[in-house]
Amino acid sequence: MHRLYHLPLSPFCRKVRLVLAEKRVEAELIEERPWDRRLDFLRMNPAGKVPVFVTTEGRVLAESAAICDYLEAIMTEPELMPRDAVQRAEVLRLIGWFDDKFYREVTENLLFERVTKRLARLGYPDGACLKAGSQNIRIHLDYMTYLLEGHNWIAGPRMTLADITAAAHLSCLDYCGDVPWEDYPVVRDWYAVMKSRPGFRGLLADHLPGMKPPPHYADLDF
Amino acid sequence: MHRLYHLPLSPFCRKVRLVLAEKRVEAELIEERPWDRRLDFLRMNPAGKVPVFVTTEGRVLAESAAICDYLEAIMTEPELMPRDAVQRAEVLRLIGWFDDKFYREVTENLLFERVTKRLARLGYPDGACLKAGSQNIRIHLDYMTYLLEGHNWIAGPRMTLADITAAAHLSCLDYCGDVPWEDYPVVRDWYAVMKSRPGFRGLLADHLPGMKPPPHYADLDF
Structure with a gap:
């Protein structure tokens, strides 16, 4: 069977887990x-990061972008990347938005401080980071609301x-x-639909x- | 004509400029x-980052990964991304290596401190960052030597x-x-070849x- 080396609360690992489930590819976690x-x-993976995906044949793939691209190539259904060049660029822009901008402004400030520091015994959360993360997430939820109001996804x-x-x-x-759902009903509705996906x-x-x-x-009905 | 909004010393903008030149796509900088x-x-680009690519028809593309994917789709020659799924995954792994790991461990420590802080009037370089960057680059040049000794690219x-x-x-x-070329002849030889590319x-x-x-x-003959 395929294997996925992961951390439960890593967004990059969770992305791969969700893609595996959408494409009905089984993997041992x-x-x-x-x-x-x-x-x-x-x-x-000399980069020392999760996720790492090892295929049944022993091929080792690292980096979530590489693993997702590989899964999209070997299991075309359901299609998670559009074929049209302009639409793909928009999907990739938004993947970059979350994996880089959201990650640096929100995820790192909150998740690294609250969870990773605790697990890796790196000390206590830094209050300034937590505050910045809690403020920044609202700007991102506003932007998501704008995107989701324009189209359903x-x-x-x-x-x-x-x-x-x-x-x-x-x-x-x-x-x-850390997500103030009550102030962002459009994002909450979208997230409720995502929550019902197989992965x-x-x-x-x-x-x-x-x-x-x-x-x-x-x-599921939060 | 296409337009590229860029910063001269941004590695992400330089990547797009090199791809444009390889594919012989003209763009105003x-x-x-x-x-x-x-x-x-x-x-x-609400993310507030360069590069941003605007096509002659007025389409706006942001994020270097999205722009490069788009250029690969509309100008297939020369092929910069392999078609084989496993080879693509290796290319994407290494793009992630440089854009994430190398960027955080080296580029940010050296370039942000020396150049961006000066241009954006954010104060003086932090000596601890410069020291970390100068030490880290050697680990990356060692890894590049290992990769380049296994195959030419x-x-x-x-x-x-x-x-x-x-x-x-x-x-x-x-x-x-900031690159100690004299200690890394294999990487220097590869870089000399890269320097002779059109872009x-x-x-x-x-x-x-x-x-x-x-x-x-x-x-060119450094």
């Missing part, structure tokens, strides 16, 4: 804590990898109770020892 | 300083977008004299007011 710098893991009239990327990031923050069941069942998610986290 | 937060620019037997990405990052650092002429002619590059910067 193996939790890997990159900060342990396990030698066998570094041999697979993030990048256009169909669900794409951009929706999966956005949902992967938000789902990690939601585990920490979400696994994400909603994730549990970090000593860190309980808020009650609405796993609730 | 317009310098944009994102930190000025010009409203008309933010309307084109970064990701395999042919030049790909991974080579262009790596060269774009290194060329910015080289402008600041490099433009990069080597870039000049920042008050910041002269070292004499070898524009020398």
Whole structure:
């Protein structure tokens, strides 16, 4: 069977898990804590990051963009990347938005401070980062509202990898109770639909020892 | 004519400029300083980042990954992304390596501190960042040596977008004299070949007011 080395609350790993489920590709999940710098893991991915995907035949793929591109090529249905060049560019722009801008402005400030520091024993959360992250997420939720009001999905009239990327990031923050859903009903409605996608069941069942998610986290009708 | 909003010493903009030249797509270069937060620019790209590519027909594309994917789709020759799914994954892994890992560990520490802070009047370089960047670049040059000794190009037997990405990052650092070429002859030989590619002429002619590059910067036989 394929294997995915992952961390439960990594948005990049969650993106790959969601794509695997959409495409009905089964893979064994193996939790890997990159900060342990396990030698066998570094041999697979010298970048020392998750996710790493190992195919049944033993091919090793690293970087979520590379793994998602590979899965899109070998399992064309359902299509998560449009074929039209201009539409693809819009999907890739928004993937970049979440994986770079949202990640730096929101995910790192909140998730790294609250979760990674705790797991990797790097000290206490930095209050200034938490404050910046909580303020920044509102700007992003405003922008998502604008996008979703124009069309039902993030990048256009169909669900794409951009929706999966956005949902992967938000789902990690939601585990920490960091998403002010009540002020963003358009985004909440979209997220409720995403939550009912096949891959979400696994994400909603994730549990970090000593860190309980808020009650609405796993609730499909939140 | 197409237009590219760019910053001369941004590795992401340089990557797009190199791809444009490889594919013989002409574009007018317009310098944009994102930190000025010009409203008309933010309307084109609410992420507030360069590069932004505007086609003759007025389509606006943002994020270097999106622009490069678009150019690959509309101008298939020369092919910078392999068609084989596994080879593509390796190219994308290495693009991620440079745009994320190398960028965070090296480019940001050196280029942001030395150049962006000066241009955007954000104060003096932080000595700890410069030191970290100078140490980290050696680890990356070691890894590039390992890759280039296995095959002539970064990701395999042919030049790909991974080579262009790596060269774009290194060329910015080289402008600041931050690449210890003398200790990495294998990487230097590869970079000398990259320097002779069509798009490099433009990069080597870039000049920042008050910041002269070292004499070898524009020398093809350095």
